[in-house]
Amino acid sequence: MLKKVSYAAGIAVLLVCIFAFPSSVSTAEPNRREQMQLTSLLKKSDLAPGSRYAIVNQIANNMLSANEYQSAVLFLTDWVQKHPDDAYNSYWLLMTGYAYLSIGAEPFAEYYFDRILRHYPDLLVKGRSVHFLCLKNLIRISKTSSTRIAYFNEMINRFPSDVSVTELYYRRALEYEKDSEWEAALRSFVQFLEQSDAPTIQIAGEPNAYSDARRLVDFNNSSKDWTFENLDDLVAAVKSAITRYDWRALDKYCSKINFFYMSWTQDENDPNSQKEFSLRVYMRGQRITFSDTLERGTTPNEAYLRTRGWSPYSPVWYLYFRKVDFPIDPDINGNWEWAGIYMGERLL
Incomplete structure (x- = not known):
């Protein structure tokens, strides 16, 4: 599952612990004299690549630990511009992106994370892929569904063993829906359902992920011949069937996908509430009545018809x-x- 990181508080710790060489410099205010010494060392032309990396990294981390984010951005971007062949440029720009996140400048952070993906080779630092970290952040901060979909696809294709592909299929489907890409959304839901852990996965903010996806895919594959063009015709047909005690007609009008039979306190997604049954047994020997008018729901997209007489144990449905x-x-x-x-009786 994708995790959120508190960048403003943890940027220096994150970069030092995950990527940087061990540092003897406190995360308090960097020593100005040390910064000058490091800068002087960096100007030497005979520096080995490893030494140069360590010095650039230390200078940047000193700035970040002192919350001098703008100074870090200027230093790192200037370095990348002047040293286009530096093998660690993708990492320096990653630090730049984190610095922008620390000051709440997400559009600038997004620009640098995306720039790394498009124009710089991947780099493993302390066993972590720079491109992977960029994608994690881009998925989190990107504002448009189309770009988030592209990042989901890249994450799935390039790093399937480092993420929950099952979750990403589901989240990608939701983004397709937001973008009105209905066919693509359906395909992504199907891919989600095909994963072995789909029935049990817990996705933050989506407690009914599996049942919602299952309902949509099953509905797509069904005949849908129980639906009516308008509510009045549907209610009239149901009332007529009740009046005639025509259980076959009522069975025909029931939804064939996740039709539920439950109390008001149950959850529609509770497997125990979803029933496949015939109304025949409930109509036999009963005197069933219904209200003349409908009761509206909490939204214009739902309505209720009060009926009575189905069962001595629960007469009101x-x-x-x-x-x-x-x-x-x-x-x-x-x-x-x-x-x-x-x-x-209805609970209001």
């Missing part, structure tokens, strides 16, 4: 109707379906 949200098929999107049954 509310039939729940909702508008179909399925933009991938304009002929079905916006139709209405009978999605489930709530037992007992």
